[in-house]
Amino acid sequence: xxxxxxxxxxxxxxxxxxxxxxxxxxxTQILPADAAVVLLGENATPEQLAALRDRLGLNDPAWQxxxxxxxxxxxxxxxxxxxxxxxVLPTILDALSRSLLLALLSIGFMLVIAVxxxxxxxxxxxxxxxxxxxxxxxxxxxxxxxVTATLxxxxxxxxFKLLPATGYVPLGEDFVAGLKHLVLPVVTVSLIMVAxxxxxxxxxxxxxxxxDYVRAARMKGxxxxxxxxxxxxxxxxxxTITIVALDVGYVxxxxxxxxxxxxxxxxxxxxIIAIQSRDLLMIQAGALTLATTYAVMNFLADLAYAVVDKxxxxx
Amino acid sequence: xxxxxxxxxxxxxxxxxxxxxxxxxxxxxxxxxxxxxPRRGGTLRLSVDQAVAKLNPLLIRVNPExxxxxxxxxGLTRLGTDMTPVPDLAESWxxxxxxxxxxxxxxxxxxxxxxxxxxSADVVASFEAMLDAKTASPARNNxxxxxxxxxxxxxxVVFKLKSSYADLPVMLAYTNARIIPAAIATGALARLDRExxxxxxxxxxxxEPDRQVVVQRNERYYDRARPYLDRIEIVIxxxxxxxxxxxxxxxxxxMMLTLPTEYARLRQAQGxxxxxxxxxxxxxxxxxxxxxxxxxxxxxxxxxxxxxxAAMVDFVSEGYGTxxxxxxxxxxxxxxxDQPMKKPDVAAARxxxxxxxxxQGLKATLIASDRPAVxxxxxxxxxxxxxxxxxxxxxxxxxxATYLDQVWKKGxxxxxxxxxxxxxxxxxxxxxxxxxxxxxxxxxxxxxDKAVFDARATIEPAKRRELYGQAQAMMHxxxxxxxxxxxxxxxxxxxxxxxxxxxxxxxxxxxxxVSLGDGAPRxx
Numbered sequence: 001x002x003x004x005x006x007x008x009x010x011x012x013x014x015x016x017x018x019x020x021x022x023x024x025x026x027x028t029q030i031l032p033a034d035a036a037v038v039l040l041g042e043n044a045t046p047e048q049l050a051a052l053r054d055r056l057g058l059n060d061p062a063w064q065x066x067x068x069x070x071x072x073x074x075x076x077x078x079x080x081x082x083x084x085x086x087x088v089l090p091t092i093l094d095a096l097s098r099s100l101l102l103a104l105l106s107i108g109f110m111l112v113i114a115v116x117x118x119x120x121x122x123x124x125x126x127x128x129x130x131x132x133x134x135x136x137x138x139x140x141x142x143x144x145x146x147v148t149a150t151l152x153x154x155x156x157x158x159x160f161k162l163l164p165a166t167g168y169v170p171l172g173e174d175f176v177a178g179l180k181h182l183v184l185p186v187v188t189v190s191l192i193m194v195a196x197x198x199x200x201x202x203x204x205x206x207x208x209x210x211x212d213y214v215r216a217a218r219m220k221g222x223x224x225x226x227x228x229x230x231x232x233x234x235x236x237x238x239x240t241i242t243i244v245a246l247d248v249g250y251v252x253x254x255x256x257x258x259x260x261x262x263x264x265x266x267x268x269x270x271x272i273i274a275i276q277s278r279d280l281l282m283i284q285a286g287a288l289t290l291a292t293t294y295a296v297m298n299f300l301a302d303l304a305y306a307v308v309d310k311x312x313x314x315x
Numbered sequence: 316x317x318x319x320x321x322x323x324x325x326x327x328x329x330x331x332x333x334x335x336x337x338x339x340x341x342x343x344x345x346x347x348x349x350x351x352x353p354r355r356g357g358t359l360r361l362s363v364d365q366a367v368a369k370l371n372p373l374l375i376r377v378n379p380e381x382x383x384x385x386x387x388x389x390g391l392t393r394l395g396t397d398m399t400p401v402p403d404l405a406e407s408w409x410x411x412x413x414x415x416x417x418x419x420x421x422x423x424x425x426x427x428x429x430x431x432x433x434x435s436a437d438v439v440a441s442f443e444a445m446l447d448a449k450t451a452s453p454a455r456n457n458x459x460x461x462x463x464x465x466x467x468x469x470x471x472v473v474f475k476l477k478s479s480y481a482d483l484p485v486m487l488a489y490t491n492a493r494i495i496p497a498a499i500a501t502g503a504l505a506r507l508d509r510e511x512x513x514x515x516x517x518x519x520x521x522x523e524p525d526r527q528v529v530v531q532r533n534e535r536y537y538d539r540a541r542p543y544l545d546r547i548e549i550v551i552x553x554x555x556x557x558x559x560x561x562x563x564x565x566x567x568x569x570m571m572l573t574l575p576t577e578y579a580r581l582r583q584a585q586g587x588x589x590x591x592x593x594x595x596x597x598x599x600x601x602x603x604x605x606x607x608x609x610x611x612x613x614x615x616x617x618x619x620x621x622x623x624x625a626a627m628v629d630f631v632s633e634g635y636g637t638x639x640x641x642x643x644x645x646x647x648x649x650x651x652x653d654q655p656m657k658k659p660d661v662a663a664a665r666x667x668x669x670x671x672x673x674x675q676g677l678k679a680t681l682i683a684s685d686r687p688a689v690x691x692x693x694x695x696x697x698x699x700x701x702x703x704x705x706x707x708x709x710x711x712x713x714x715x716a717t718y719l720d721q722v723w724k725k726g727x728x729x730x731x732x733x734x735x736x737x738x739x740x741x742x743x744x745x746x747x748x749x750x751x752x753x754x755x756x757x758x759x760x761x762x763x764d765k766a767v768f769d770a771r772a773t774i775e776p777a778k779r780r781e782l783y784g785q786a787q788a789m790m791h792x793x794x795x796x797x798x799x800x801x802x803x804x805x806x807x808x809x810x811x812x813x814x815x816x817x818x819x820x821x822x823x824x825x826x827x828x829v830s831l832g833d834g835a836p837r838x839x
Contacts, residue, residue: 034720037719037720038716038719038720040451045448045451045455045456047448047449048448048449048451051448051449051451052451083368083524084368084369084508084524085369085370085371085505085508085509086508086509086524150556153556153557153560154560157560157564161564164561164564164566165557165560165561165563165564165566166552166554166557166558166560166561166566167550167552167561167566168526260553260554260557261554261556261557262557263526263550263551263552263553263554263557263558263561265523265525265526265551269525269553270525273366273525276715276716277368278716
């Protein structure tokens with residue numbers, strides 16, 4: 001992998017984000033309903049609405065609004081939320097940090113479980129354990145988050161009173177309580193991912209175990225553990241990197257349901273609230289932040305590919 | 316009054332009394348003592364279902380925000396549970412004989428959280444900020460026909476009104492009519508987006524709009540005996556099931572609002588006490604009375620006769636409500652006058668519809684926004700109930716934001732949802748008079764306007780009852796909107812929480828009277 005390659009990928013990422021910013025801005029322009037009406041609500045008089053539209057710059061041509069916004073973003077000024085009067089950037093970064101913590105813990109926990117599970121199933125292919133794994137992971141893939149989350153709360157928090165049901169405590173405020181509050185959401189999110197990641201590992205490993213190089217390794221008399229871990233697994237893990245990278249993006253934006261149920265004020269929830277209340281600057285900043293995270297994760301996954309598998313040659 | 320409802324309600328009251336008796340039995344003597352002298356101190360953790368997006372009391376719009384503002388700020392008056400005005404910063408008030416000028420005497424020695432004294436100048440500046448269109452405060456349209464406010468000395472203010480108005484002391488208890496320092500009211504209002512300088516029973520400790528608000532006792536509060544609590548944590552739970560679970564597991568002590576679906580589960584939970592109070596909150600079917608086909612009173616009356624109100628209570632409010640009779644007032648209002656309860660009568664409805672020229676039936680599209688969900692439930696129920704009489708209603712649901720933009724106040728046939736107002740005048744002049752703030756029905760009935768307007772200028776209760784009775788009879792007869800059901804307000808708490816009552820208006824909380832009894836956990 002050359003430096004030029006990394007730089008080119010990086011340039012492409014910036015270009016993507018620029019396109020995303022135009023799309024995000026365009027979408028907020030065509031959202032149904034007048035932002036001023038939604039924000040001021042049912043008591044607003046026409047003068048109040050006109051004043052707010054003026055303050056938000058909603059009367060200017062779209063390209064002017066976009067230029068003003070992009071200029072702000074590039075200089076680190078994302079504006080003030082009209083809904084809460086708080087600055088947008090710190091709010092989004094706070095929310096993102098909570099989601100990131102949840103995402104990284106969940107993915108770490110998921111890998112610890114999914115990788116051994118996938119290996120165990122693949123090496124016992126067709127045996128009872130493998131079949132049981134198949135059934136359980138099918139159920140895991142099929143259950144939506146809100147069902148898993150609610151069941152886990154009812155079982156662990158309501159019935160056995162082992163852990164706090166919901167709520168979020170920052171680790172900086174009370175570390176132990178913070179961790180306790182994170183257990184159930186992390187378990188919920190990991191469960192969803194364990195199912196599909198371990199299935200992925202199993203099928204890749206099964207393929208690898210039938211390949212010529214594994215046969216060659218066995219024929220030269222290597223012990224089976226060396227064959228599985230040293231040769232087959234290394235190749236089988238490659239697609240997993242992509243999956244995990246995409247999962248980071250998924251956990252950040254796609255687990256709004258989990259964030260709602262466990263009352264974690266993460267980025268997904270922040271964006272939903274912003275959309276419902278037509279908090280335009282917050283929607284734009286949130287969507288751009290998520291897109292950036294996705295782009296960065298993809299970029300890192302591509303780099304990791306090139307590092308892990310020397311056969312992959314990029315121009 | 317519908318008899319089956321009365322029986323159900325009685326049965327419920329008996330049931331809940333037995334329930335609380337069972338809970339209380341183990342600790343009866345001690346808890347009776349605690350009731351006599353509420354214990355001071357402790358932290359109450361309270362859950363709400365919506366963000367506290369606004370901290371500025373002049374701009375707040377939803378219940379959790381009202382709650383926070385009530386903790387941090389005071390008004391001139393407060394609203395009692397019987398909808399009468401109770402002194403807050405004003406100790407007493409007197410009207411001029413024609414009810415166009417009201418003098419409020421202020422409590423002395425009150426200080427803001429920052430230590431500066433709260434005087435008549437602050438009161439005047441606060442009301443001027445509220446009434447200024449640029450502030451965009453909901454108070455502007457909701458605190459009476461105020462022309463000007465001026466101070467007479469340090470401890471009195473005079474409200475000069477545009478017309479006679481008997482309800483001023485009640486309306487000054489409005490959620491947004493809070494007193495802020497004059498220095499902030501005149502030019503630094505934006506400061507109140509992030510900090511709170513009020514005279515309320517608690518002071519702001521921390522504020523995160525979508526997660527939690529923490530307040531602590533204001534040592535300089537004017538009421539020396541209260542508040543009892545040291546600290547209150549208001550935690551936001553967007554998911555109702557999770558919020559219920561938090562109360563059941565003991566993570567929270569009090570749940571401000573409970574959905575009917577959660578109420579049943581909470582009622583069975585150990586250590587949890589459910590709270591329920593009838594309210595004037597209602598869901599209705601608004602007609603555009605100035606356009607065909609609903610400009611014909613017979614069409615409106617025909618549809619009203621299709622409605623099985625008892626069934627609506629069961630279906631729309633899941634049994635936690637009372638039947639409506641197309642008048643905007645129910646027994647929660649001071650000047651409620653009972654009318655004969657309407658019963659479904661398909662034959663009469665068909666005849667009215669035929670007389671109005673729709674012998675072949677009538678097609679119409681009924682619009683319901685998706686928030687709250689009861690709007691859609693009501694629309695669907697009405698569609699089914701009105702089929703036999705020849706109505707062919709198509710229900711169209713849409714996102715709330717789109718509804719506010721395209722249908723609300725403009726449509727001719729849609730579902731409305733309204734909170735209880737403190738007074739009869741409050742709800743009538745919000746929705747039904749010709750000059751109503753949101754004249755959604757365009758009913759524009761001169762006789763109704765006159766009754767409401769005359770009642771405003773009358774202070775004698777019997778005469779007011781008569782005038783408001785006429786107004787209610789007119790709504791009952793002419794059906795500017797169908798009001799099939801009023802909702803009860805539901806809440807839940809841990810059984811050790813003492814002194815909390817659900818206020819029928821839904822926007823008054825009085826946590827300064829709440830204390831923690833035996834069995835309360837130590838928090839923070």
